[in-house]
Amino acid sequence: xxxxxxxxxxxxxxxxxxxxxxxxxxxxxxxxxxxxxxxxxxxxxxxxxxxxxxxxxxxxxxxxxxxxxxxxxxxxxxxxxxxxxxxxxxxxxxxxxxxxxxxxxxxxxxxxxxxxxxxxxxxxxxxxxxxxxxxxxxxxxxxxxxxxxxxxxxxxxxxxxxxxxxxxxxxxxxxxxxxxxxxxxxxxxxxxxxxxxxxxxxxxxxxxxxxxxxxxxxxxxxxxxxxxxxxxxxxxxxxxxxxxxxxxxxxx
Numbered sequence: 001x002x003x004x005x006x007x008x009x010x011x012x013x014x015x016x017x018x019x020x021x022x023x024x025x026x027x028x029x030x031x032x033x034x035x036x037x038x039x040x041x042x043x044x045x046x047x048x049x050x051x052x053x054x055x056x057x058x059x060x061x062x063x064x065x066x067x068x069x070x071x072x073x074x075x076x077x078x079x080x081x082x083x084x085x086x087x088x089x090x091x092x093x094x095x096x097x098x099x100x101x102x103x104x105x106x107x108x109x110x111x112x113x114x115x116x117x118x119x120x121x122x123x124x125x126x127x128x129x130x131x132x133x134x135x136x137x138x139x140x141x142x143x144x145x146x147x148x149x150x151x152x153x154x155x156x157x158x159x160x161x162x163x164x165x166x167x168x169x170x171x172x173x174x175x176x177x178x179x180x181x182x183x184x185x186x187x188x189x190x191x192x193x194x195x196x197x198x199x200x201x202x203x204x205x206x207x208x209x210x211x212x213x214x215x216x217x218x219x220x221x222x223x224x225x226x227x228x229x230x231x232x233x234x235x236x237x238x239x240x241x242x243x244x245x246x247x248x249x250x251x252x
Contacts, residue, residue, distance in 0.1 A: 117166025
C-alpha cells in the first residue's frame with residue numbers, strides 16, 4: 001500500500017477516522033507513510049532479532065468440515081473461528097508460545113491471556129487485528145469478533161488499538177489459494193500459525209487410499225522461547241483437534 005495511490009478525499013477520511021485534523025495531501029501521505037514504517041519496523045525487527053524455526057504437518061480436515069456442516073446453519077461459525085478456538089486451547093497447554101521477549105531486560109515475558117491476531121489481507125496490505133481476550137470466547141464469540149475486526153481492517157475503519165496488541169497470530173493463507181508458507185513472526189510476538197487451503201487429496205486410512213480433505217498447518221516460532229519439542233507439541237495439539245474436533249471439544 002502506498003498512501004500516494006489514494007485520493008485526497010480517501011486520505012482525509014482515513015485521517016478523520018484516526019481522530020486527526022484535516023491535512024494536505026502531502027501531510028496525509030507523510031502520516032500514512034509513518035504508519036507503514038511501523039509495520040516495516042516490526043518486520044525488520046522480526047528478521048533481525050528472532051532466530052526463527054519452522055515446523056509443519058499435513059492434516060486430515062475431513063472431520064472438521066463434517067463437524068461444522070452439522071451445526072445450526074443460522075449460528076454456524078466460520079472454519080477460521082473453529083481453528084482459532086483450538087489454537088487458544090493449544091496455547092493454554094503450551095504457554096511458552098504465548099509470550100514476548102524483553103531484549104532490554106534479557107527475559108521472556110509469559111502473558112496471562114491470549115490476544116489472538118488474525119492476519120488479514122486488505123487493499124492496503126497485510127494487517128493483523130487482534131481479538132482481545134480470545135481465551136474467554138467460544139467458537140461463536142470468536143467468529144463474531146473475527147468477522148467484525150477483519151471487516152473493519154478491510155474497510156479502513158479499524159482503530160490503531162484494534163490493529164495491534166496481539167500475543168499470537170493465526171494466518172489463514174489458504175484463502176489466497178496456497179498450501180504452505182514460512183510466515184514472518186509479527187514482532188514482538190514469538191510465534192505464528194498458518195493454515196493452507198483445504199482440498200481433496202488421496203490419503204491412507206486403515207491401509208486404504210481414500211479421498212480426504214487435507215490442509216497443511218505450519219508453525220514459525222522463536223527458538224529463544226522454546227525448543228522443537230514444545231513447538232511440535234503445540235502444532236500436534238491443534239492438528240489433532242482439527243482431525244478429531246468432537247474429541248477436542250470434550251476436553252475444552
